[in-house]
Amino acid sequence: MRQTPDHIPGAFVETRDLAVGYEGQVLVDGIQLQVRSGQVVTLVGPNGAGKSTILKTVAGQLDALGGCVLLRGKNLCQVPVRARAQEISVMLTDRVHTELLTCADIVEMGRYPYTGRLGAPTPEDRHKVREAMGLLRVWDLRDHDFMQLSDGQRQRVLLARAVCQEPRTLILDEPTSHLDVRYQIELLSVLRHLAHDQGLGILMTLHELPLARRVSDWLVCVKEGRITLQGTPEQVFVPSVIDDLYDLVPGSYDALTGDVALPEGTGNGRGAHAQA
Amino acid sequence: MSPHRAENDVRLDSAEGAYGEGRESRALCVYAALIALLVSALAANLCVGTVGVPLDRIVPILTGRFQDEVAYQVIWNIRLPRLCAAALLGGALGLAGLLLQTLFANPIAGPYILGISNGAKLAVAVVMILVLGEERAMSSWMSLFAAFCGSLLTMMAVLAVSGRVRSASTLVIVGVMIGYVCSAATDILITFASDANIVNLHNWSLGSFSGINGGQVMLIAVVVGVGAVVTFLLSKPLGAYQLGEAYAESMGVNVRSFRISVIVISSVLASCVTAFAGPISFVGVAVPHVARRLLKTSRPHVVIPAAFLTGSVACLVCDLLARTLFAPVELTVSTVTAVFGAPVVIWVLLRRRRQVG
Numbered sequence: 001m002r003q004t005p006d007h008i009p010g011a012f013v014e015t016r017d018l019a020v021g022y023e024g025q026v027l028v029d030g031i032q033l034q035v036r037s038g039q040v041v042t043l044v045g046p047n048g049a050g051k052s053t054i055l056k057t058v059a060g061q062l063d064a065l066g067g068c069v070l071l072r073g074k075n076l077c078q079v080p081v082r083a084r085a086q087e088i089s090v091m092l093t094d095r096v097h098t099e100l101l102t103c104a105d106i107v108e109m110g111r112y113p114y115t116g117r118l119g120a121p122t123p124e125d126r127h128k129v130r131e132a133m134g135l136l137r138v139w140d141l142r143d144h145d146f147m148q149l150s151d152g153q154r155q156r157v158l159l160a161r162a163v164c165q166e167p168r169t170l171i172l173d174e175p176t177s178h179l180d181v182r183y184q185i186e187l188l189s190v191l192r193h194l195a196h197d198q199g200l201g202i203l204m205t206l207h208e209l210p211l212a213r214r215v216s217d218w219l220v221c222v223k224e225g226r227i228t229l230q231g232t233p234e235q236v237f238v239p240s241v242i243d244d245l246y247d248l249v250p251g252s253y254d255a256l257t258g259d260v261a262l263p264e265g266t267g268n269g270r271g272a273h274a275q276a
Numbered sequence: 277m278s279p280h281r282a283e284n285d286v287r288l289d290s291a292e293g294a295y296g297e298g299r300e301s302r303a304l305c306v307y308a309a310l311i312a313l314l315v316s317a318l319a320a321n322l323c324v325g326t327v328g329v330p331l332d333r334i335v336p337i338l339t340g341r342f343q344d345e346v347a348y349q350v351i352w353n354i355r356l357p358r359l360c361a362a363a364l365l366g367g368a369l370g371l372a373g374l375l376l377q378t379l380f381a382n383p384i385a386g387p388y389i390l391g392i393s394n395g396a397k398l399a400v401a402v403v404m405i406l407v408l409g410e411e412r413a414m415s416s417w418m419s420l421f422a423a424f425c426g427s428l429l430t431m432m433a434v435l436a437v438s439g440r441v442r443s444a445s446t447l448v449i450v451g452v453m454i455g456y457v458c459s460a461a462t463d464i465l466i467t468f469a470s471d472a473n474i475v476n477l478h479n480w481s482l483g484s485f486s487g488i489n490g491g492q493v494m495l496i497a498v499v500v501g502v503g504a505v506v507t508f509l510l511s512k513p514l515g516a517y518q519l520g521e522a523y524a525e526s527m528g529v530n531v532r533s534f535r536i537s538v539i540v541i542s543s544v545l546a547s548c549v550t551a552f553a554g555p556i557s558f559v560g561v562a563v564p565h566v567a568r569r570l571l572k573t574s575r576p577h578v579v580i581p582a583a584f585l586t587g588s589v590a591c592l593v594c595d596l597l598a599r600t601l602f603a604p605v606e607l608t609v610s611t612v613t614a615v616f617g618a619p620v621v622i623w624v625l626l627r628r629r630r631q632v633g
Contacts, residue, residue, distance in 0.1 A: 061522055085528030096519050099383065100574040104295035112516055112527035118577060119512030129295070142295040165527065 011036050012072055012087070012169045012201040013058060019066030020050060020057040026065050027053050028225050035169055035201040040191060042212045043205045044236075045222035046246055051205040052093070052173050054222065058203065059090050059171045072168070085113035089165035091158050091172045096146075103149070103157045104142040107133055110164030132164035133157075135190060151178035159187065163194065170194065172204035176211060184208070188215040213237050221245050303578055306570045310585040314363070317592035321359040322351060324600055361488040361496055362595045362609075363588040365553050368500045368545040370567070370587025371507045373560030374580065375542040378514050379535065382444040383624050386561030387546035389448055391455030392430045393555035396547045397481055398458040398465075399426025404477065405469040416492050416551070420499070423547035430454060431543055445625070459555075483554040483610035485595050492552055503545045504584055510537060511576035518574065556591070557610040558617020563587045565624055590616070 011034040019029035028050040035041050043051040056062045058069050060076055069076040071087050079087070089110065098106070110132065111125040121129070133139040136156045141149065146157060155178050162170055175191070176184040188211055194200045195217075206212040212219065212233075219236040221229045223245055229236060236242075242253040323329050329337070329347045342348050369387065376385040376392075387393045403422040404414050437450045462481055469477070479486070488496075513534045516524040525531045549556060567582040568574045594612040601607060 059526060061525055081525070081530050082528040085526060088526070090523070090526045092522055094520055094522055096523070097381070098518055098574070100568050100572060101518065102296065102573075105573070105575060106519070109516055109519065109523075109527060112512070112529075115512070117509070117512065119515060120577075126295070143297075 010072070011070070013203065014070040014073075015058065015067065016070065017067035018054075018057065018064055018069060020053045020062065021065050022053070022062070024065065026225070028222060028227070029066060030226055031067070032227070033058075033203075033220060033230075035203045037168070037199045037201055038195050039217045040195050040202045040215055041204075041218045041220060042216040043203075043220045043222055044209065044212055044245065045228075049222040049224070051222050055090075055171050055173050055203065055205060059088055060084055061090075082113050085165065085167075087167055088169050088171055089162040089167040091155075091162045091170075091175055093173045093177065096154070096158065098146050101146050102143050103138055103146055103160075104129060104133065106146050106157055107138075107160045107164050110161040110166075113165065128164055128166065132160040135163060135193075136160040137186070152180060152183050155179055156183070156187065159190075167200070169201040169203060172202065174205055174207065176206060176208060184211060191215060209237075209242065299573065299578075303571055303582075306582060307585070310570075310582060310589065313589045314585055314592070317589050317596070318359060318363070321362070321592055321596050322355055324596060325350070325355065326603060357488050357490050357493045358485050358595070359592060360493045361552060362485045362591040364493075364496050364500045365485070365549045365556070366559060366563075366587040366589070366591025367584035368503060368549050368587070369556060369559040369591070370563035370583035370585075371504060371580065372542045372545040372549070373562075373587075374564040374567075374576075374583050375507060375510075375514075375538050375545075376560070377564055378517050378576075379538045379542070380438055380444075380447065381517075381520065382447060383565070383628060384444060384448050384561060384621055385451075386558070387427075387542070387549070388455070388555055388557045388559075389561050389621070390431075390434050390451035391453070391458060392427050392434070392451075392543070392546050393550050393557075394455040394458035394462070395430025395433075396423035396426040396550035397555050398462045399423060399429070400551060401462045401465050401477065401481065405465050416495050419551040420495070420548060423551035424543055426458075427543040427547040427550070428539070430458065431539055435539070444628075479608070480554045482608040483556045483613075484598075484606075484608050485553050485591070486599075486606065488552055496548060496552055499544060499548045503541055503548070504580075506537070506541050507545075508577070508580050510534070510541070511580055514538075514576040514580075553609070555610065557614045558621065559587055559590055559594075559613050562617040562620035563590055565620055566590075 013033070013035040015031050015033045018031040019026050020031065021027035031054060033041070043054060045051055053062065057064055071079055071084065076084070107129050108121055108125070111121055111128065112119065115121060115125060130139065133142060136159055138153065138156050138160055141153060141157065146154065149157065155175070159172070159175060175187060179187060191202055192215055195202050216233055219230060219233060220227055221236060221241070228245065229241060239251065239253050242248065243250050319331065319334065322334050323331055327346060327350045329351060333342070333347060336342060337348050337351050373386040376387065376390060377383055399422045400419050403418065433454060434447070434451050438447050441447050441450070466477055466481065513524065513529045516527050516529050517534070521531055546560070563586045564579065564583050567579050567586045571578055571582055573579065590613070591609070594616065595609050598607040598609045598612045
């Protein structure tokens with residue numbers, strides 16, 4: 001795990017024996033997680049394992065079904081919503097439908113926990129909007145209608161909004177879906193910059209294993225209702241671990257290149273599925 | 277600021293924090309136009325009618341001269357209360373539509389379309405006929421309260437359904453059906469009520485600004501005024517809610533209390549309209565779209581006052597048409613508002629389909 005010496009060690013987000021799920025039905029339990037300053041933590045695992053449910057619970061959108069989430073030592077349910085919004089911001093997979101809102105309007109909403117009663121932005125708020133949009137390379141789109149953008153552009157605008165909220169921890173659900181490979185790499189390098197240079201904590205889910213391997217400081221494997229393993233990329237990206245996590249035929253995952261081999265004869269075999 | 281960004285995008289520093297340029301001037305133009313329209317609509321409503329009053333007589337009459345003329349009586353006792361009611365209730369409809377469209381995340385929501393107006397109407401009719409009997413008249417407060425309860429109950433029913441259906445148009449169909457049921461129940465009550473007030477009741481149940489007196493106008497002004505101020509104060513969370521409930525919550529909106537405020541305020545506004553003017557169709561759903569299109573934005577603190585003004589102008593113009601088009605026969609105002617409002621709804625539906633599909 002990389003340490004950033006200019007930040008006091010101490011978890012921004014911590015879960016203690018957390019159980020998550022919907023409507024009283026536990027999906028994953030016994031979750032022990034930590035997100036520290038300057039650290040990129042990635043949840044990996046098969047579809048439906050409950051990765052997004054964990055993110056939603058940590059972000060306070062779902063109630064914990066057991067255990068607790070601590071934000072810098074304070075129990076999440078005791079943190080007022082405005083204070084929580086200054087600690088954590090999110091980017092979700094939900095489709096956003098807006099009408100007649102520009103990209104800058106969307107990003108400016110990130111200033112919500114800082115503006116006054118009527119939400120009027122100060123010059124400083126507007127400066128932060130510009131900064132976040134510059135970082136995500138969407139400043140040129142500032143006066144474009146959000147609905148007229150491509151999916152990839154929308155994704156970057158929504159991430160700019162999350163950055164503009166100036167949280168300590170960013171929670172991102174599938175941030176690279178809808179992005180082509182160039183923007184995937186660019187987005188992940190922005191995330192690393194935010195973590196390693198600005199000291200943010202990042203907790204996210206990723207489907208693309210090679211990307212997860214490159215960007216993460218810490219990986220958490222979620223499968224069949226529990227955390228099967230967590231550790232550094234070197235510890236997790238071992239053929240036996242990945243094959244087991246995704247139920248691959250042993251030997252499908254190549255630890256050296258990060259490639260997943262297709263089983264002979266089956267064009268759309270399970271190997272390809274794991275990467276999708 | 278960060279080295280990363282400075283490398284990538286040097287151009288940033290030339291365009292110092294500027295976005296949304298030219299929006300203020302557009303908003304100013306739209307507001308100036310709306311106020312001009314409002315003033316002309318008010319003047320037209322004062323002058324035009326079976327007793328024509330020349331424009332240059334209006335100001336002296338309003339400042340208390342020509343007290344012994346017929347025109348004075350017509351202006352003060354009939355036209356002034358009626359146009360005040362139309363302007364205030366039209367604005368209330370615009371705001372109620374805006375609130376409901378945000379709450380349901382549905383561009384075709386409105387108090388009439390979701391059946392809320394008819395629910396309020398049914399509650400007023402029940403109280404009027406069953407509870408009060410035939411002897412006593414109903415006070416304004418009582419009909420307002422009955423309408424509020426009716427609105428709230430209908431809104432709860434629609435909200436319960438909206439939890440189950442994902443499609444915006446299905447929700448609207450359900451709302452329309454709820455509205456029909458309430459309207460049918462009201463008709464049954466009216467049919468079996470043997471009362472001299474029945475003619476009034478019948479006119480009111482179709483939607484009309486006639487017969488509103490000065491005292492009622494004061495009450496309307498207070499209720500709508502409070503509703504409008506509270507709506508404006510909600511503009512910040514209303515803006516965040518446009519990204520959806522999950523994002524709003526993550527930004528620090530207290531979703532539960534916000535939803536309750538929106539439900540209560542939109543019920544108050546919609547029920548005030550129904551209690552005094554009956555259910556008025558399509559203004560609530562169409563007006564917010566017109567206001568947003570004019571301003572080319574949906575940021576609530578800009579749109580809310582414009583939606584109020586647009587609603588006022590719409591109701592004043594429609595009421596003028598309703599009473600002058602086939603004078604001395606008077607149309608119900610809902611007939612006129614439907615002619616203008618329904619095409620707007622169709623346009624919104626078609627646009628939306630094109631965008632999604």
